[in-house]
Amino acid sequence: MTEAFNLKIPHGGYVLVGDGRRALVLRNEGHALHLSLKVQHLFEAPPNPPTREQGTDRPPRVRQGEHRSAIAQTDWHEIAEQRFAGEVAAALDRVAGAISALVVVAPPRTLAALRQALSDRLKRAVIAEIDKDLTKLTIEEIGQRLTGA
Structure with a gap:
């Protein structure tokens, strides 16, 4: 069974549905x-x-007295997804004057990146945050999930 959220999105309200690679502003x-x-x-x-395809170097090692340990490898894929979320938030902010209600729908990591990147003006317009990936659904299916129709 699919999960429905029973949201009331006002006329003129916006919905941002995204993941680390694609975002729709509705x-x-x-x-x-x-x-x-x-x-x-x-x-x-x-x-x-x-x-693993963006870097081939082994993680560097650190010496602390007699002990050696590896430093975690940089996750270039994750950094690119966070940068994309920031770009989407910045683009949305350019039209924010017209946004009085905003619903943000994204998987948990992307939702966190978007939350951090949204301007204060957009944060005040957010009426709901949903930690789901709905990017592969049609526009009609997204609407049905959001309203429970």
């Missing part, structure tokens, strides 16, 4: 009880290969 052209989501923007990140 606007409700209907009203709170009968959504009519329309795509306002689509963002797609450039190809982001796994970290």
